[in-house]
Amino acid sequence: MNAQPLQALAVAAAIASTPALAADTQFAVLVLAMPTKYHYEYIPVARDSFEKLARLHAFELTWTAQPAAFEADLSKYAAVVLLNSSGEEFNEAQRAGLERYMKAGGNAVVVHRAIIVAKPGQWPWYEKLVGRNFVIHPMLQTAVVTKADATHPATFGLPDRWLWSDEWYEFSNPYGVTIHPILSVDERSYDPTKIWPGQVAKGMGGDHPVSWWHSYEQGRVFVTALGHNVEMYRDGRYLDHLWGGLWWAAKGLGQPPR
Template identity: 65%
Template sequence: MQRRTFLLAATASLLTPALSRADSQYRVLVLAMPSKYHYEYIPVARDSFERLSKLHAFDLNWTHAASVLEQDLSAYAAIVLLNTPVEDLNPAQRAGFEAYMAGDGNAVIVHRAAIALPVGSWAWYERLVGRTVGVHPMLQTGVVTVVDKGFPATFGLPERWIWSDEFYTTTNPYQVPIHPVLNVDETSYDPRKIWPGQVSEPMGRDHPIAWYHRPQKGRVFVTTLGHTVEMYRDPTYLTHLMGGLYWTATGRGQTR
């Protein structure tokens, strides 16, 4: 009787990890490297991402070590570059990320990770982002507007959303077509307000701050929002992030 009980317990212990793995829908890698102005957010963002992964049943691998890009990345449905200063990636790490994307990989690019410095130094990455960020604006409160109601990153957002962030101005030197998801209303803040030594000009009515596109066979979602720590505790912002991640990892969720 004791032997039978032991065998049943051993069998259950072997099955439990398999069942747990079966419950996971996909695997996500988050690379959150600290930089001069973006490091305090990391423990808060990690906690929020871990809660999202449990709530939405996906596996999460969180790291600050760029060396992960030199490993086999094929198991990941999406890689999230969370405020990652991509200029700090060495040639091997850049090559690893390029190979992942060339192999039908998918990427979520958040805030600071949309900037590749100096501009033009990694043209492949600027094309992947879909826009080039040339200046670093000051944080202001403005009105974010929904452009695409049918995209998952907008499902939990009001049509006009009061938000405080660095509203990046961008250019499109490589003529990459993107699908805007969110715009910022330039009449709601001062688009010329910039740090000394820089110049920022308004973009006009069409000022995208979140978008998606499909370079090659993969999916890329970009949100330039996400500068401060408190944003990674904000339910509306996290809903925006999760919607973008869900589409990027699965290709699902669009209503039109």
């Protein structure tokens, strides 16, 4: 079998997991959730939660574990969600597909592990889409999360001060990307230096965003560093955070004029 039929089969498999949906939907969303060494147990729980959100809020959901979906026409999707699935795993055709989608006005949601690229500089376009580069994280701890922008829909289901337990990613900004923080973590509420032997984490000080938005190419990007373990995808507040960010990315609504 030559390469073209094989590619066609891969794309077909990538989109085969689309559930049956009602005809009256607001918009369509593609979710990529690839199993990785540290992130796989969450997948069935997250899928169930996303399907409930789709039924509740009347949007069409396509769920896939195959990045080959990005080789197909993405124009029907109001947003694509990279759920713990970094673009560093994409081949050249899949990278080109995501770039083409964003340049045509597509929108992206980047969740937790999807922020990380193991080898910075291999795909700078993706690093700029995320807006920050992952540096390191200390051991998972409980900390106080605060609203940096209470006008963003990703905060509407959250208290002003929120106790949450997660991996508090630290970031750098090698490309000088301007982001708009949505949530921040108070480093005074946990130990940023608590890490495994042989590694060093210093924290980021008073300016430590854990969720943000920005414009990129012709589209909108919502990013959250929260969402490490499986139980989080059962938590109503976390799902409110994700849904608010996804709805904003897909529709561009919910914020006062700037």
